[in-house]
Amino acid sequence: xxxxxxxxxxxxxxxxxxxxxxxxxxxxxxxxxxxxxxxxxxxxxxxxxxxxxxxxxxxxxxxxxxxxxxxxxxxxxxxxxxxxxxxxxxxxxxxxxxxxxxxxxxxxxxxxxxxxxxxxxxxxxxxxxxxxxxxxxxxxxxxxxxxxxxxxxxxxxxxxxxxxxxxxxxxxxxxxxxxxxxxxxxxxxxxxxxxxxxxxxxxxxxxxxxxxxxxxxxxxxxxxxxxxxxxxxxxxxxxxxxxxxxxxxxxxxxxxxxxxxxxxxxxxxxxxxx
Amino acid sequence: xxxxxxxxxxxxxxxxxxxxxxxxxxxxxxxxxxxxxxxxxxxxxxxxxxxxxxxxxxxxxxxxxxxxxxxxxxxxxxxxxxxxxxxxxxxxxxxxxxxxxxxxxxxxxxxxxxxxxxxxxxxxxxxxxxxxxxxxxxxxxxxxxxxxxxxxxxxxxxxxxxxxxxxxxxxxxxxxxxxxxxxxxxxxxxxxxxxxxxxxxxxxxxxxxxxxxxxxxxxxxxxxxxxxxxxxxxxxxxxxxxxxxxxxxxxxxxxxxxxxxxxxxxxxxxxxxx
Numbered sequence: 001x002x003x004x005x006x007x008x009x010x011x012x013x014x015x016x017x018x019x020x021x022x023x024x025x026x027x028x029x030x031x032x033x034x035x036x037x038x039x040x041x042x043x044x045x046x047x048x049x050x051x052x053x054x055x056x057x058x059x060x061x062x063x064x065x066x067x068x069x070x071x072x073x074x075x076x077x078x079x080x081x082x083x084x085x086x087x088x089x090x091x092x093x094x095x096x097x098x099x100x101x102x103x104x105x106x107x108x109x110x111x112x113x114x115x116x117x118x119x120x121x122x123x124x125x126x127x128x129x130x131x132x133x134x135x136x137x138x139x140x141x142x143x144x145x146x147x148x149x150x151x152x153x154x155x156x157x158x159x160x161x162x163x164x165x166x167x168x169x170x171x172x173x174x175x176x177x178x179x180x181x182x183x184x185x186x187x188x189x190x191x192x193x194x195x196x197x198x199x200x201x202x203x204x205x206x207x208x209x210x211x212x213x214x215x216x217x218x219x220x221x222x223x224x225x226x227x228x229x230x231x232x233x234x235x236x237x238x239x240x241x242x243x244x245x246x247x248x249x250x251x252x253x254x255x256x257x258x259x260x261x262x263x264x265x266x267x268x269x270x271x272x273x274x
Numbered sequence: 275x276x277x278x279x280x281x282x283x284x285x286x287x288x289x290x291x292x293x294x295x296x297x298x299x300x301x302x303x304x305x306x307x308x309x310x311x312x313x314x315x316x317x318x319x320x321x322x323x324x325x326x327x328x329x330x331x332x333x334x335x336x337x338x339x340x341x342x343x344x345x346x347x348x349x350x351x352x353x354x355x356x357x358x359x360x361x362x363x364x365x366x367x368x369x370x371x372x373x374x375x376x377x378x379x380x381x382x383x384x385x386x387x388x389x390x391x392x393x394x395x396x397x398x399x400x401x402x403x404x405x406x407x408x409x410x411x412x413x414x415x416x417x418x419x420x421x422x423x424x425x426x427x428x429x430x431x432x433x434x435x436x437x438x439x440x441x442x443x444x445x446x447x448x449x450x451x452x453x454x455x456x457x458x459x460x461x462x463x464x465x466x467x468x469x470x471x472x473x474x475x476x477x478x479x480x481x482x483x484x485x486x487x488x489x490x491x492x493x494x495x496x497x498x499x500x501x502x503x504x505x506x507x508x509x510x511x512x513x514x515x516x517x518x519x520x521x522x523x524x525x526x527x528x529x530x531x532x533x534x535x536x537x538x539x540x541x542x543x544x545x546x547x548x
Contacts, residue, residue, distance in 0.1 A: 181477045181478050181479050181480075181483065182476065182477065184478065185462050185474050185475050185476070185477075185478065186474075188459050188462040188463060188466075188474075189462060189463065189466045189474060192462075192463045200459050200460075200462075200463060201459050202456065202459070203455045203456065203459075204455050204458065204459065204478070204479075204505070205455050205478075205479055205505050206455075206503075209455065209503055229480075229483055231478070231479050
């Protein structure tokens with residue numbers, strides 16, 4: 001029940017599922033363990049952070065204070081693995097194709113199911129992801145080089161501070177997409193309309209002004225060419241909360257693996273959720 | 275009945291009138307012959323082009339095809355000097371503080387009243403002006419250096435083509451305001467909401483990419499410093515239609531003098547007019 005994605009966002013011939021529920025069923029059954037870019041492209045995908053209840057209210061405050069890097073789409077009830085506001089059948093223990101388990105701030109494992117690790121009191125946070133605004137940019141006719149080349153987006157640590165909450169603090173991580181000025185101006189307008197998935201850019205032009213020493217060497221993801229008639233355009237990135245959580249070195253924490261997102265039933269076209 | 279303008283847009287101590295009608299009455303009576311920046315700041319001001327009926331439909335098509343440099347606010351009935359959609363008492367023959375009269379494309383005179391030149395068949399065009407979007411930018415907390423320094427905005431001829439109509443054609447003229455990237459991103463969002471006064475920028479960053487050889491030497495207006503942590507941001511400019519009309523060298527034509535605008539009863543807060 002898969003079809004080939006005819007959109008330019010499919011660099012290789014990757015299947016798309018008829019809907020988000022089918023994609024999640026394949027992931028849950030272990031039939032899909034790849035990254036989720038381009039799967040169910042009309043649907044909102046999310047970054048995932050799962051924390052013990054003792055840290056949950058600090059992290060919630062951190063997200064509220066830093067909505068551009070941490071646009072909260074949903075927070076679970078403590079101990080409840082379901083996320084009914086994002087889809088009736090979503091079980092956070094099984095519906096992400098690859099997780100990262102962190103102990104004392106160090107990566108401990110990358111399982112494809114966390115049922116055995118589930119504990120009462122865990123709280124799941126789902127945060128908006130740039131796949132949604134990239135969908136909006138592509139729909140607006142703006143070509144994204146890393147998508148066309150089938151690469152991961154280039155991401156950088158910056159000197160832009162976040163607003164701290166409890167143990168959570170640290171600089172913003174940004175993603176960068178090169179484009180011509182006219183496209184950058186349109187991209188500001190397109191992404192400003194979707195604050196639930198990072199919103200408008202936080203910077204454009206000179207990378208040094210936000211503390212990026214070498215634009216050719218991203219801290220995460222793949223480098224991408226910037227042509228002479230292009231500007232680098234920078235958006236707040238969902239890697240920020242993950243970096244902030246890691247820096248706080250919680251005893252136990254689970255996230256998704258970068259690019260291996262939770263696919264929700266919510267539609268990109270419904271953003272921001274009313 | 276004038277008060278001092280406490281806003282940062284008043285570089286010197288220039289009076290503002292209680293309302294647009296009072297400002298027009300002072301202009302009509304010859305009591306105000308200065309430029310109109312900062313006068314009745316809540317009100318929309320407009321660029322003025324007055325053409326013989328034979329050229330009017332070509333110019334109307336030109337404006338329709340080039341809405342960013344030529345955002346049409348009103349067009350008069352042929353031969354009628356009144357502009358009732360912009361204000362009940364507006365008489366285009368007397369309500370602009372300084373006009374320019376052009377014959378065969380050459381500047382022939384700069385009168386403060388054109389009653390003696392009025393002819394049956396003349397059509398008046400009023401086009402949106404950047405004073406309105408500068409008001410919106412200042413309200414959004416974005417400082418404009420040329421306003422703070424009491425200078426005219428820097429304007430440049432570019433290699434950005436307009437879409438021709440009849441005898442009207444030629445490159446776009448842009449105005450430039452230097453700002454930090456974060457302000458530039460907000461400025462895109464603020465000005466995109468006011469398409470009736472030039473809308474979002476047409477370019478930002480490298481001036482050479484739009485054919486500007488020396489950013490320090492504007493073609494119109496005053497040069498302005500660009501600091502190392504700033505980008506030049508370029509908007510389509512209302513000087514474009516004037517340049518295009520001059521290039522067409524009509525036998526007879528009247529415009530406002532740059533900076534000496536028509537003050538209308540319409541409010542900036544009502545843009546775009548419903």
